[in-house]
Amino acid sequence: MSDLNARVVIIGAGHAGGTLAALLRQYGHTGPITMVGDEPIAPYQRPPLSKAWLKGEADADSLALKPLEFYAGANIDFRPSVKAVKLERSARRVHLSDGSELGYDFLVIATGARAIALPIPGADLQGVLSLRTAADAEALKAQVGPGKKLAVVGGGYIGLEVAASGRALGAEVVVLEREARLLARVACETLSTFFRDVHEQHGVTFELGASVTGFEGANGHITGVSLADGRIVPCDAAVVGVGVIPNDELAVDSGLETARGVVVDLEARTADPHVFAIGDVAHRPMPIYGRMFRMESVPNALEQAKQAACAITGRPAPAGEVPWQWSDQYDLKLQIAGYAFDVDEIVVRGDPKSGKFAVFHLKGDQLQSVEAINAPPEFMMGRQLIGNRKALDKAKLADPTVSMKEVTA
Incomplete structure (x- = not known):
C-alpha cells in the first residue's frame, strides 16, 4: 500500500520524525506532510545535549537537523509546541492539544521517550x-x-x-x-x-x-x-x-499493541496498516537475535525512518542494519555494535590500561556485541561480523597483533 499523494501526519519532531519528513520528500512523496512537535524548536540532535551543549560548544541552531526554513521550503507543515492528545483510528483522525484535528492516510508515531x-x-x-x-x-x-x-x-x-x-x-x-x-x-x-x-x-x-x-x-x-x-x-x-519510559500513551489509548513501546514490524508498521511507529517509542523486530526489542539510539531512529519512508512511498525496503550506538566522555570514544543477548563468553582484546581496547561478547563462536574504546577497527569489523554471523577464532580475536580481518575461524 503506497500513495505518493497520501496525507502523512508525523507525531513527534525528534530525530526520527524530522528525518522521516525529509526522507519522504527525498523519496518523491508529493502529498501533504504535517509534523507535530511538543518542543518550541525544530528537530535537533540530542546526543550532544549532555556534552557539547552543556559546555557551551553547541546551541539549537548548530544542532538542528535542518534549518527551520527547510520545512517551509519542502512544503512540510511543522507545528511546534503542540501535542497529540487523541487518536481515532477508525476515522483516521488525530486530535491536537491546541484544539485542532488532522486527518491522515498514514500516521507515524515518533513521540520518543521521557526520563523516569x-x-x-x-x-x-x-x-x-x-x-x-x-x-x-x-x-x-x-x-x-x-x-x-x-x-x-x-x-x-x-x-x-x-x-x-x-x-x-x-x-x-x-x-x-x-x-x-x-x-x-x-x-x-x-x-x-x-x-x-x-x-x-x-x-x-x-x-x-x-x-x-x-x-x-x-x-x-x-x-x-x-x-x-x-x-x-x-x-x-x-x-x-x-532510564526512560516510551511515550506510547497515544497508541495504548487507541488500542494498538504495545510492549513497553509500540509494537511494529520491519517496515515500522503497526498492526493497523495506516499507522507506523519509529524511534525510541517503537518495539521492533531484531532479526539478528530472533527477538523483539525497543532501542534507544540515533542509528535506530534513522533506520526506522528509512523503513517507514520506503513503505509509505512504495520503495523497496532498506537492507537491515546491525544496531550501534556511542558515548563520548573526556577524550574517550566508546562505540558499541550489537547487543549482548544470550552471551556465554567475553573476550577482551587489548589492555584497558592503555585506553584503547575492545570487549567482545560471544554466543558460542558467533559475535553478539562489541564495546570498543578508542578502537575503530574493532568496532567496524565487529559490526560486520555481527551481521554476517561468521564463526570466530577466539584465540586470534584476543590477540591484538592479529588483524581483525583474520579473526574468522
Whole structure:
C-alpha cells in the first residue's frame, strides 16, 4: 500500500520524525506532510545535549537537523509546541492539544521517550533535573560551574556523560548508583571498572550501592540528596538519569499493541496498516537475535525512518542494519555494535590500561556485541561480523597483533 499523494501526519519532531519528513520528500512523496512537535524548536540532535551543549560548544541552531526554513521550503507543515492528545483510528483522525484535528492516510508515531521521574520526596524542588531536551540542557548548564556541587543519580551512560561535562565546567561531581557497579544493566564489568577509574582520575566521586530516598531543599531549591543509610549528599543541583519510559500513551489509548513501546514490524508498521511507529517509542523486530526489542539510539531512529519512508512511498525496503550506538566522555570514544543477548563468553582484546581496547561478547563462536574504546577497527569489523554471523577464532580475536580481518575461524 503506497500513495505518493497520501496525507502523512508525523507525531513527534525528534530525530526520527524530522528525518522521516525529509526522507519522504527525498523519496518523491508529493502529498501533504504535517509534523507535530511538543518542543518550541525544530528537530535537533540530542546526543550532544549532555556534552557539547552543556559546555557551551553547541546551541539549537548548530544542532538542528535542518534549518527551520527547510520545512517551509519542502512544503512540510511543522507545528511546534503542540501535542497529540487523541487518536481515532477508525476515522483516521488525530486530535491536537491546541484544539485542532488532522486527518491522515498514514500516521507515524515518533513521540520518543521521557526520563523516569523518581517518586520520592523533594522531586519537585528546583534544581532537580533530567536531561532529555534542549530546555533540560539549558537549565542544567545554568546550574553547573566552578564551585558548584552536582549530584548525578544513576551511573548509566547519560549519567557518566553529564559527570564528565560537569567536571569540564569546573563543578564538583558525585555519582550515586543503586547497583554495586556502574553501567550494571548495559555493560560488562570490564567496562564498568574502566570508566570508574577514568572518572575518578578526573575528580568524580562515586557512591555505589546507594539508594536515593529523597531530595532535601531550602527555599524551594535542592540542597542535598538523601540516601537510605541516613546520609545526605550536599549539592546545588541533581540530574536524575535512571532510564526512560516510551511515550506510547497515544497508541495504548487507541488500542494498538504495545510492549513497553509500540509494537511494529520491519517496515515500522503497526498492526493497523495506516499507522507506523519509529524511534525510541517503537518495539521492533531484531532479526539478528530472533527477538523483539525497543532501542534507544540515533542509528535506530534513522533506520526506522528509512523503513517507514520506503513503505509509505512504495520503495523497496532498506537492507537491515546491525544496531550501534556511542558515548563520548573526556577524550574517550566508546562505540558499541550489537547487543549482548544470550552471551556465554567475553573476550577482551587489548589492555584497558592503555585506553584503547575492545570487549567482545560471544554466543558460542558467533559475535553478539562489541564495546570498543578508542578502537575503530574493532568496532567496524565487529559490526560486520555481527551481521554476517561468521564463526570466530577466539584465540586470534584476543590477540591484538592479529588483524581483525583474520579473526574468522
